Amino acid sequence: MKTLLRNWLPNNVKQQIRHLFTAVDEYQLILLSFLFARFPRSATWLYSLVNRDFMREQQAVLSGRLAYRKQEGIQAVSSALLRRNIHRLEKGLCMQPRRNVFATDFILATVECFATCMNNKHIEASELKWALDVLSAYFDAVTHVENIAQANAIFIAIDKSVIAGQSDPKHSFVPYQHKSIIDTDITTASLRDLCIRRRSVRWFTDKAVADDQLNEAISIALLAPSACNRQPFRFHVCNDQQLAPDIARLAGGTAGFADNIPCVITIVGDLSAYPMSRDRHVIYIDAALAAMQLMLALETLGLSSCPINWPDIDVPEQKMADRLRLTDFERPVMLVAIGYADPHGMIPYSQKKSINVIRTDVI
Ligand SMILES: Cc1cc2nc3c(=O)[nH]c(=O)nc-3n(C[C@H](O)[C@H](O)[C@H](O)COP(=O)(O)O)c2cc1C
Numbered sequence: 001m002k003t004l005l006r007n008w009l010p011n012n013v014k015q016q017i018r019h020l021f022t023a024v025d026e027y028q029l030i031l032l033s034f035l036f037a038r039f040p041r042s043a044t045w046l047y048s049l050v051n052r053d054f055m056r057e058q059q060a061v062l063s064g065r066l067a068y069r070k071q072e073g074i075q076a077v078s079s080a081l082l083r084r085n086i087h088r089l090e091k092g093l094c095m096q097p098r099r100n101v102f103a104t105d106f107i108l109a110t111v112e113c114f115a116t117c118m119n120n121k122h123i124e125a126s127e128l129k130w131a132l133d134v135l136s137a138y139f140d141a142v143t144h145v146e147n148i149a150q151a152n153a154i155f156i157a158i159d160k161s162v163i164a165g166q167s168d169p170k171h172s173f174v175p176y177q178h179k180s181i182i183d184t185d186i187t188t189a190s191l192r193d194l195c196i197r198r199r200s201v202r203w204f205t206d207k208a209v210a211d212d213q214l215n216e217a218i219s220i221a222l223l224a225p226s227a228c229n230r231q232p233f234r235f236h237v238c239n240d241q242q243l244a245p246d247i248a249r250l251a252g253g254t255a256g257f258a259d260n261i262p263c264v265i266t267i268v269g270d271l272s273a274y275p276m277s278r279d280r281h282v283i284y285i286d287a288a289l290a291a292m293q294l295m296l297a298l299e300t301l302g303l304s305s306c307p308i309n310w311p312d313i314d315v316p317e318q319k320m321a322d323r324l325r326l327t328d329f330e331r332p333v334m335l336v337a338i339g340y341a342d343p344h345g346m347i348p349y350s351q352k353k354s355i356n357v358i359r360t361d362v363i
Contacts, residue, residue, distance in 0.1 A: 064271025064329035080273035201304035203345025221294035
């Protein structure tokens with residue numbers, strides 16, 4: 001219906017309608033600021049009564065929390081609950097000074113989750129090995145007070161044969177000292193050069209993107225930090241010159257250059273990784289950190305990229321959800337257009353702010 005009207009209405013009428021919507025939005029803003037001065041919860045009222053901007057996000061957060069409960073913290077091939085708790089155990093093992101007794105409030109839940117994951121053939125073997133190695137190190141390190149002893153008894157009884165082949169004692173997935181981290185010959189100057197070289201590129205040659213290069217870059221992106229090491233996202237890769245423009249076109253920000261994008265990755269956050277709504281922003285933060293590493297890695301491989309905004313708008317949201325077969329609790333965070341830069345393609349100068357403008361010293 002909307003598309004029909006869009007094609008049928010004359011331009012001046014469409015412009016007047018747009019002005020009307022802008023005016024309504026302006027009045028809402030005025031009303032909001034007026035109410036704000038009097039009632040602290042006015043923004044929530046206004047957004048729930050007259051504005052649907054946050055509706056989908058609220059629904060996604062809620063359905064993510066429900067899915068977390070239903071799936072017992074497991075998301076198909078990985079468990080956010082296991083990852084978070086194993087991460088917490090590792091922090092305890094690294095603590096200075098290390099305590100003889102810690103994690104008493106969650107060790108039982110962790111071992112039970114580990115047992116469930118060991119029975120789930122979809123969970124990645126290296127995730128299970130990490131959990132097994134850290135749990136073994138934990139039980140070796142702590143004093144077996146009541147509930148730790150109880151958790152240890154359950155842990156010992158778990159059948160670990162599924163990952164027996166993975167348990168190389170010389171390569172244990174447990175905390176290690178900083179001095180054993182590999183050295184790097186990357187200098188500050190070379191990192192700066194890489195960052196200067198990376199530009200948002202919108203014009204690409206028609207050379208197909210090598211899939212092994214994509215995998216290399218994605219594997220580097222996956223080394224990015226994430227809150228409690230959950231890595232709550234998936235990369236939906238469309239490396240097909242015929243299909244990629246259709247996906248890129250779903251984002252308004254590609255107008256005029258979508259057709260020449262040979263490859264696009266949609267980074268999708270998974271809200272079923274969180275039992276509580278207070279963590280609803282983490283998917284965006286974690287996905288963005290991984291996206292940055294992806295783009296720098298692509299650059300070292302001779303590929304260029306452009307991050308593409310994914311605003312929360314009804315029609316494209318639905319189209320993307322249909323195209324990628326997303327659940328209610330999976331949210332596209334951003335798109336990344338990828339290809340070999342057209343050497344004659346233009347790049348905006350994009351002046352960067354100076355340190356004076358962005359640095360605030362807290363004293
Ligand atoms: C989250 C995000 C969303 C962006 N969305 C778009 C977009 O929709 N369309 C576009 O052409 N560029 C987009 N960009 C690219 C920015 O315009 C670009 O990063 C900025 O102008 C700075 O230029 P540079 O990346 O070359 O340093 C986006 C960048 C980011 C980080």
